[in-house]
Amino acid sequence: MKPSIILYKILPDDLLARLEQHFTVLPFNRLTSENRQDFLLALKQAQGLIGSGGQIDKSVLDCAPALKAVSTISVGYDNFDVQTMTERGIIMMHTPTVLTETVADTVMALILSTARRVVEVAEWAKSGQWKGSVGSELFGLDVHHKTIGILGMGRIGLALAQRAHGGFNMPVIYNDRQPNPEANSRFNARFCDLDTLLAESDFVCVSLPLTEQTHHLISDEQLAKMKPSAILINTGRGPVVDEAALIKALKQKRIYGAGLDVFEKEPLSADSELFRLPNVVALPHIGSATHETRYNMAACAVDNLITALTGKVTVNCVNPQVIK
Numbered sequence: 275m276k277p278s279i280i281l282y283k284i285l286p287d288d289l290l291a292r293l294e295q296h297f298t299v300l301p302f303n304r305l306t307s308e309n310r311q312d313f314l315l316a317l318k319q320a321q322g323l324i325g326s327g328g329q330i331d332k333s334v335l336d337c338a339p340a341l342k343a344v345s346t347i348s349v350g351y352d353n354f355d356v357q358t359m360t361e362r363g364i365i366m367m368h369t370p371t372v373l374t375e376t377v378a379d380t381v382m383a384l385i386l387s388t389a390r391r392v393v394e395v396a397e398w399a400k401s402g403q404w405k406g407s408v409g410s411e412l413f414g415l416d417v418h419h420k421t422i423g424i425l426g427m428g429r430i431g432l433a434l435a436q437r438a439h440g441g442f443n444m445p446v447i448y449n450d451r452q453p454n455p456e457a458n459s460r461f462n463a464r465f466c467d468l469d470t471l472l473a474e475s476d477f478v479c480v481s482l483p484l485t486e487q488t489h490h491l492i493s494d495e496q497l498a499k500m501k502p503s504a505i506l507i508n509t510g511r512g513p514v515v516d517e518a519a520l521i522k523a524l525k526q527k528r529i530y531g532a533g534l535d536v537f538e539k540e541p542l543s544a545d546s547e548l549f550r551l552p553n554v555v556a557l558p559h560i561g562s563a564t565h566e567t568r569y570n571m572a573a574c575a576v577d578n579l580i581t582a583l584t585g586k587v588t589v590n591c592v593n594p595q596v597i598k
Protein backbone atom coordinates (compact mmCIF):
# COMPACT_ATOMS: atom_id res chain seq x y z
CA MET A 275 0.00 0.00 0.00
CA LYS A 276 1.23 3.49 -0.87
CA PRO A 277 1.93 5.82 2.06
CA SER A 278 -0.68 8.57 2.63
CA ILE A 279 0.29 12.19 2.38
CA ILE A 280 -1.65 15.42 2.79
CA LEU A 281 -1.38 18.05 0.08
CA TYR A 282 -2.60 21.51 1.16
CA LYS A 283 -1.97 23.54 -1.97
CA ILE A 284 -3.29 23.28 -5.52
CA LEU A 285 -0.56 21.84 -7.75
CA PRO A 286 -0.19 21.73 -11.54
CA ASP A 287 -1.58 18.43 -12.90
CA ASP A 288 1.82 16.96 -13.81
CA LEU A 289 3.18 17.56 -10.30
CA LEU A 290 0.07 16.09 -8.70
CA ALA A 291 0.49 13.04 -10.95
CA ARG A 292 4.12 12.74 -9.83
CA LEU A 293 3.02 12.68 -6.19
CA GLU A 294 0.28 10.14 -6.97
CA GLN A 295 2.81 7.72 -8.45
CA HIS A 296 4.30 7.37 -4.98
CA PHE A 297 1.55 8.24 -2.51
CA THR A 298 -2.14 8.21 -1.75
CA VAL A 299 -2.80 11.94 -1.78
CA LEU A 300 -5.35 13.46 0.60
CA PRO A 301 -5.96 16.91 -0.93
CA PHE A 302 -6.88 20.18 0.79
CA ASN A 303 -6.76 23.29 -1.41
CA ARG A 304 -5.37 25.24 1.52
CA LEU A 305 -5.64 25.26 5.29
CA THR A 306 -8.53 27.30 6.67
CA SER A 307 -10.33 27.47 10.01
CA GLU A 308 -13.28 25.79 8.26
CA ASN A 309 -11.36 22.66 7.19
CA ARG A 310 -9.10 22.44 10.28
CA GLN A 311 -10.99 19.54 11.89
CA ASP A 312 -10.91 17.51 8.65
CA PHE A 313 -7.21 18.31 8.29
CA LEU A 314 -6.43 17.17 11.84
CA LEU A 315 -8.38 13.97 11.26
CA ALA A 316 -6.53 13.26 8.00
CA LEU A 317 -3.22 13.83 9.81
CA LYS A 318 -3.78 10.72 11.93
CA GLN A 319 -2.67 8.48 9.04
CA ALA A 320 -0.45 10.87 7.03
CA GLN A 321 3.24 10.05 6.65
CA GLY A 322 3.92 13.20 4.63
CA LEU A 323 2.71 16.76 4.42
CA ILE A 324 3.25 19.16 1.53
CA GLY A 325 1.93 22.68 0.95
CA SER A 326 2.47 26.26 1.99
CA GLY A 327 0.95 28.73 4.42
CA GLY A 328 -0.67 27.88 7.74
CA GLN A 329 0.91 27.28 11.13
CA ILE A 330 2.22 23.78 11.61
CA ASP A 331 2.75 24.01 15.35
CA LYS A 332 2.88 21.52 18.20
CA SER A 333 -0.92 21.25 18.42
CA VAL A 334 -0.96 20.13 14.77
CA LEU A 335 2.04 17.82 15.14
CA ASP A 336 0.40 16.18 18.16
CA CYS A 337 -2.35 14.98 15.79
CA ALA A 338 0.18 13.40 13.40
CA PRO A 339 1.56 10.23 14.99
CA ALA A 340 2.65 8.69 11.65
CA LEU A 341 4.27 11.82 10.18
CA LYS A 342 7.79 11.26 8.80
CA ALA A 343 8.42 14.21 6.48
CA VAL A 344 7.11 17.71 5.81
CA SER A 345 7.82 19.61 2.60
CA THR A 346 7.05 23.31 2.44
CA ILE A 347 6.68 25.08 -0.91
CA SER A 348 8.80 27.97 0.34
CA VAL A 349 12.31 28.68 1.50
CA GLY A 350 11.10 30.29 4.75
CA TYR A 351 9.98 27.83 7.42
CA ASP A 352 9.22 30.10 10.38
CA ASN A 353 5.62 28.82 10.44
CA PHE A 354 6.79 25.31 11.39
CA ASP A 355 7.73 24.05 14.83
CA VAL A 356 11.03 22.63 13.60
CA GLN A 357 12.25 21.91 17.13
CA THR A 358 9.35 19.56 17.88
CA MET A 359 9.70 17.98 14.45
CA THR A 360 13.39 17.36 15.04
CA GLU A 361 12.73 15.84 18.49
CA ARG A 362 10.26 13.46 16.83
CA GLY A 363 12.55 12.58 13.90
CA ILE A 364 10.33 14.30 11.31
CA ILE A 365 12.30 15.55 8.29
CA MET A 366 11.65 19.19 7.33
CA MET A 367 12.31 20.05 3.66
CA HIS A 368 12.20 23.48 1.94
CA THR A 369 12.87 25.08 -1.47
CA PRO A 370 15.98 27.29 -1.37
CA THR A 371 17.77 28.46 -4.53
CA VAL A 372 14.94 27.98 -7.08
CA LEU A 373 13.37 31.31 -6.07
CA THR A 374 16.48 33.34 -5.25
CA GLU A 375 16.79 35.32 -8.49
CA THR A 376 13.06 36.06 -8.69
CA VAL A 377 12.94 37.42 -5.15
CA ALA A 378 16.01 39.58 -5.81
CA ASP A 379 14.14 40.99 -8.83
CA THR A 380 11.24 41.84 -6.52
CA VAL A 381 13.58 43.70 -4.18
CA MET A 382 14.87 45.75 -7.12
CA ALA A 383 11.27 46.44 -8.17
CA LEU A 384 10.55 47.78 -4.68
CA ILE A 385 13.73 49.87 -4.63
CA LEU A 386 12.93 51.44 -7.99
CA SER A 387 9.24 51.95 -7.35
CA THR A 388 9.70 53.60 -3.95
CA ALA A 389 12.65 55.82 -4.94
CA ARG A 390 11.09 56.89 -8.26
CA ARG A 391 7.54 56.95 -6.83
CA VAL A 392 6.38 54.79 -9.73
CA VAL A 393 3.02 53.71 -8.29
CA GLU A 394 2.11 57.13 -6.90
CA VAL A 395 2.99 59.01 -10.07
CA ALA A 396 1.27 56.48 -12.35
CA GLU A 397 -1.91 56.80 -10.26
CA TRP A 398 -1.62 60.60 -10.46
CA ALA A 399 -1.37 60.47 -14.25
CA LYS A 400 -4.22 57.96 -14.54
CA SER A 401 -6.46 60.22 -12.49
CA GLY A 402 -6.29 62.92 -15.18
CA GLN A 403 -3.92 65.30 -13.41
CA TRP A 404 -1.21 65.19 -16.12
CA LYS A 405 -1.67 68.55 -17.81
CA GLY A 406 1.96 69.44 -18.57
CA SER A 407 5.50 68.45 -17.63
CA VAL A 408 5.73 67.39 -14.02
CA GLY A 409 7.14 69.68 -11.35
CA SER A 410 9.50 68.93 -8.48
CA GLU A 411 6.61 67.84 -6.26
CA LEU A 412 6.63 64.57 -8.24
CA PHE A 413 10.38 64.10 -8.45
CA GLY A 414 11.88 61.03 -6.85
CA LEU A 415 15.36 59.98 -5.77
CA ASP A 416 18.17 58.43 -7.78
CA VAL A 417 18.92 54.75 -7.27
CA HIS A 418 22.18 54.35 -9.20
CA HIS A 419 25.36 55.01 -7.22
CA LYS A 420 23.43 55.11 -3.92
CA THR A 421 24.54 52.88 -1.05
CA ILE A 422 22.57 49.69 -0.54
CA GLY A 423 22.63 48.07 2.89
CA ILE A 424 21.70 44.40 2.84
CA LEU A 425 20.56 42.86 6.07
CA GLY A 426 21.06 39.13 5.59
CA MET A 427 23.73 38.34 2.97
CA GLY A 428 22.39 34.86 2.21
CA ARG A 429 21.23 33.52 -1.14
CA ILE A 430 18.78 36.35 -1.87
CA GLY A 431 21.07 38.99 -0.37
CA LEU A 432 23.84 37.87 -2.68
CA ALA A 433 21.60 37.95 -5.79
CA LEU A 434 20.51 41.45 -4.75
CA ALA A 435 24.12 42.56 -4.29
CA GLN A 436 24.87 41.35 -7.81
CA ARG A 437 22.05 43.47 -9.26
CA ALA A 438 22.92 46.53 -7.20
CA HIS A 439 26.67 46.36 -7.85
CA GLY A 440 26.68 45.23 -11.48
CA GLY A 441 23.53 46.93 -12.72
CA PHE A 442 23.29 50.12 -10.71
CA ASN A 443 26.86 50.85 -9.60
CA MET A 444 25.74 50.88 -5.99
CA PRO A 445 28.26 50.50 -3.16
CA VAL A 446 27.16 47.45 -1.16
CA ILE A 447 27.39 47.19 2.62
CA TYR A 448 25.86 44.38 4.63
CA ASN A 449 25.29 42.82 8.00
CA ASP A 450 24.99 39.13 8.72
CA ARG A 451 25.97 36.72 11.45
CA GLN A 452 29.31 36.41 9.69
CA PRO A 453 31.11 37.98 6.70
CA ASN A 454 30.36 36.48 3.29
CA PRO A 455 33.65 36.17 1.34
CA GLU A 456 31.79 35.78 -1.98
CA ALA A 457 29.98 39.09 -1.46
CA ASN A 458 33.24 40.80 -0.57
CA SER A 459 35.18 39.47 -3.54
CA ARG A 460 32.52 39.55 -6.27
CA PHE A 461 30.70 42.75 -5.35
CA ASN A 462 33.28 44.61 -3.31
CA ALA A 463 30.75 44.45 -0.48
CA ARG A 464 31.74 45.66 2.99
CA PHE A 465 30.67 43.79 6.13
CA CYS A 466 29.60 46.16 8.93
CA ASP A 467 27.58 46.21 12.14
CA LEU A 468 23.86 46.98 12.09
CA ASP A 469 24.23 50.55 13.36
CA THR A 470 26.74 51.42 10.63
CA LEU A 471 24.49 49.85 8.00
CA LEU A 472 21.51 51.88 9.20
CA ALA A 473 23.46 55.13 9.31
CA GLU A 474 25.16 54.79 5.91
CA SER A 475 22.55 53.13 3.68
CA ASP A 476 20.28 54.89 1.22
CA PHE A 477 18.34 51.62 0.91
CA VAL A 478 18.10 49.30 3.90
CA CYS A 479 17.02 45.94 2.48
CA VAL A 480 15.85 43.26 4.89
CA SER A 481 16.48 39.76 3.55
CA LEU A 482 16.46 37.91 6.84
CA PRO A 483 14.53 34.88 8.04
CA LEU A 484 12.16 35.32 10.97
CA THR A 485 13.72 33.88 14.12
CA GLU A 486 13.72 34.76 17.82
CA GLN A 487 16.81 36.90 17.14
CA THR A 488 15.38 38.80 14.16
CA HIS A 489 11.89 39.48 15.55
CA HIS A 490 11.46 43.31 15.63
CA LEU A 491 15.15 43.73 14.83
CA ILE A 492 14.08 46.96 13.13
CA SER A 493 12.12 49.07 15.59
CA ASP A 494 12.00 52.74 16.78
CA GLU A 495 15.66 52.86 17.75
CA GLN A 496 16.90 51.43 14.46
CA LEU A 497 14.58 53.53 12.30
CA ALA A 498 15.88 56.62 14.12
CA LYS A 499 19.40 55.71 12.97
CA MET A 500 18.43 55.76 9.28
CA LYS A 501 18.94 58.82 7.09
CA PRO A 502 15.77 60.91 6.52
CA SER A 503 16.33 60.29 2.80
CA ALA A 504 16.62 56.50 3.22
CA ILE A 505 14.14 53.85 2.17
CA LEU A 506 13.39 50.63 4.03
CA ILE A 507 12.69 47.54 1.93
CA ASN A 508 11.40 44.37 3.61
CA THR A 509 11.08 41.15 1.64
CA GLY A 510 12.25 38.89 4.51
CA ARG A 511 9.38 38.41 6.93
CA GLY A 512 6.95 41.00 8.29
CA PRO A 513 7.69 40.60 12.02
CA VAL A 514 11.39 41.41 11.48
CA VAL A 515 10.17 45.02 11.30
CA ASP A 516 8.06 46.55 14.07
CA GLU A 517 5.18 47.73 11.87
CA ALA A 518 3.78 50.28 14.35
CA ALA A 519 7.23 51.87 14.67
CA LEU A 520 7.59 51.92 10.90
CA ILE A 521 4.22 53.60 10.38
CA LYS A 522 5.19 56.23 12.96
CA ALA A 523 8.54 56.91 11.24
CA LEU A 524 6.88 57.15 7.82
CA LYS A 525 4.13 59.50 9.02
CA GLN A 526 6.66 61.75 10.72
CA LYS A 527 8.82 61.61 7.56
CA ARG A 528 11.78 60.40 9.61
CA ILE A 529 12.54 58.14 6.64
CA TYR A 530 11.70 58.75 2.98
CA GLY A 531 9.66 55.66 2.26
CA ALA A 532 9.19 51.92 2.49
CA GLY A 533 8.79 49.07 0.03
CA LEU A 534 7.15 46.10 1.66
CA ASP A 535 6.30 42.61 0.44
CA VAL A 536 5.75 41.07 3.86
CA PHE A 537 3.77 42.16 6.92
CA GLU A 538 3.30 41.31 10.57
CA LYS A 539 -0.12 39.87 9.77
CA GLU A 540 -0.91 38.64 6.28
CA PRO A 541 -3.06 39.38 4.38
CA LEU A 542 -2.54 43.01 5.42
CA SER A 543 -5.88 44.50 6.42
CA ALA A 544 -7.37 46.78 3.75
CA ASP A 545 -7.66 49.52 6.37
CA SER A 546 -3.95 49.42 7.30
CA GLU A 547 -2.34 52.86 7.29
CA LEU A 548 0.39 51.35 5.13
CA PHE A 549 -2.05 51.31 2.21
CA ARG A 550 -2.79 55.02 2.68
CA LEU A 551 0.73 56.40 3.01
CA PRO A 552 1.92 57.79 -0.36
CA ASN A 553 5.55 56.97 0.42
CA VAL A 554 4.83 53.23 0.79
CA VAL A 555 4.64 50.54 -1.87
CA ALA A 556 2.91 47.55 -0.27
CA LEU A 557 2.81 44.28 -2.22
CA PRO A 558 0.78 41.17 -1.32
CA HIS A 559 3.77 38.85 -0.63
CA ILE A 560 4.66 38.30 -4.29
CA GLY A 561 8.42 37.97 -3.88
CA SER A 562 8.57 34.64 -5.70
CA ALA A 563 5.24 34.90 -7.56
CA THR A 564 6.09 34.32 -11.21
CA HIS A 565 4.69 31.43 -13.24
CA GLU A 566 8.14 29.94 -13.72
CA THR A 567 9.37 30.23 -10.17
CA ARG A 568 6.17 29.09 -8.47
CA TYR A 569 6.21 26.02 -10.73
CA ASN A 570 9.86 25.35 -9.91
CA MET A 571 9.19 25.74 -6.18
CA ALA A 572 6.29 23.29 -6.33
CA ALA A 573 8.37 20.80 -8.37
CA CYS A 574 11.23 21.12 -5.92
CA ALA A 575 8.89 20.53 -2.96
CA VAL A 576 7.33 17.48 -4.65
CA ASP A 577 10.78 15.98 -5.31
CA ASN A 578 11.82 16.86 -1.76
CA LEU A 579 8.90 14.90 -0.28
CA ILE A 580 9.44 11.91 -2.56
CA THR A 581 13.12 11.80 -1.61
CA ALA A 582 12.42 12.26 2.09
CA LEU A 583 9.90 9.40 2.19
CA THR A 584 11.41 7.01 -0.33
CA GLY A 585 15.09 7.85 -0.86
CA LYS A 586 18.18 9.45 0.65
CA VAL A 587 18.02 13.16 1.46
CA THR A 588 21.17 15.12 0.56
CA VAL A 589 19.90 18.67 -0.04
CA ASN A 590 17.09 21.08 0.96
CA CYS A 591 16.73 19.70 4.47
CA VAL A 592 16.28 22.12 7.36
CA ASN A 593 17.06 19.58 10.08
CA PRO A 594 19.62 17.14 8.60
CA GLN A 595 20.38 15.81 12.08
CA VAL A 596 17.23 13.63 11.88
CA ILE A 597 18.42 11.79 8.77
CA LYS A 598 19.64 8.31 9.58
Ligand SMILES: NC(=O)C1=CN([C@@H]2O[C@H](COP(=O)(O)OP(=O)(O)OC[C@H]3O[C@@H](n4cnc5c(N)ncnc54)[C@H](O)[C@@H]3O)[C@@H](O)[C@H]2O)C=CC1
Nearest residue numbers: 350426427428429430450451481482483487509510561562
Ligand atom coordinates in the same frame (compact mmCIF):
# COMPACT_ATOMS: atom_id res chain seq x y z
N1 LIG B 1 8.94 37.91 0.14
C1 LIG B 1 9.01 36.67 -0.34
O1 LIG B 1 8.19 36.23 -1.13
C2 LIG B 1 10.12 35.79 0.08
C3 LIG B 1 10.72 35.94 1.30
N2 LIG B 1 11.77 35.14 1.67
C4 LIG B 1 12.41 35.37 2.95
O2 LIG B 1 13.78 35.64 2.73
C5 LIG B 1 14.53 34.95 3.70
C6 LIG B 1 15.94 34.75 3.19
O3 LIG B 1 15.99 33.79 2.18
P1 LIG B 1 17.41 33.22 1.66
O4 LIG B 1 18.27 34.34 1.26
O5 LIG B 1 17.13 32.14 0.72
O6 LIG B 1 17.96 32.61 3.03
P2 LIG B 1 19.46 32.41 3.49
O7 LIG B 1 19.41 31.49 4.65
O8 LIG B 1 20.31 32.08 2.32
O9 LIG B 1 19.88 33.89 3.98
C7 LIG B 1 19.52 34.44 5.21
C8 LIG B 1 20.74 35.15 5.77
O10 LIG B 1 20.35 35.81 6.98
C9 LIG B 1 21.40 35.65 7.91
N3 LIG B 1 20.89 35.80 9.28
C10 LIG B 1 20.07 34.98 9.97
N4 LIG B 1 19.85 35.45 11.19
C11 LIG B 1 20.54 36.61 11.30
C12 LIG B 1 20.70 37.57 12.33
N5 LIG B 1 20.12 37.41 13.52
N6 LIG B 1 21.48 38.64 12.08
C13 LIG B 1 22.11 38.79 10.89
N7 LIG B 1 21.98 37.91 9.87
C14 LIG B 1 21.20 36.84 10.07
C15 LIG B 1 21.94 34.25 7.65
O11 LIG B 1 23.25 34.10 8.16
C16 LIG B 1 21.87 34.19 6.13
O12 LIG B 1 23.08 34.62 5.52
C17 LIG B 1 13.73 33.67 3.92
O13 LIG B 1 14.03 33.08 5.18
C18 LIG B 1 12.31 34.16 3.85
O14 LIG B 1 11.87 34.56 5.12
C19 LIG B 1 12.24 34.17 0.83
C20 LIG B 1 11.66 33.97 -0.37
C21 LIG B 1 10.52 34.72 -0.84
Ligand SMILES: O=C(O)C(=O)CO
Nearest residue numbers: 347348349350561562
Ligand atom coordinates in the same frame (compact mmCIF):
# COMPACT_ATOMS: atom_id res chain seq x y z
O1 LIG C 1 9.57 31.04 0.00
C1 LIG C 1 9.24 31.85 0.88
O2 LIG C 1 9.75 31.85 2.01
C2 LIG C 1 8.21 32.84 0.59
O3 LIG C 1 8.01 33.75 1.34
C3 LIG C 1 7.40 32.73 -0.64
O4 LIG C 1 8.14 32.47 -1.75
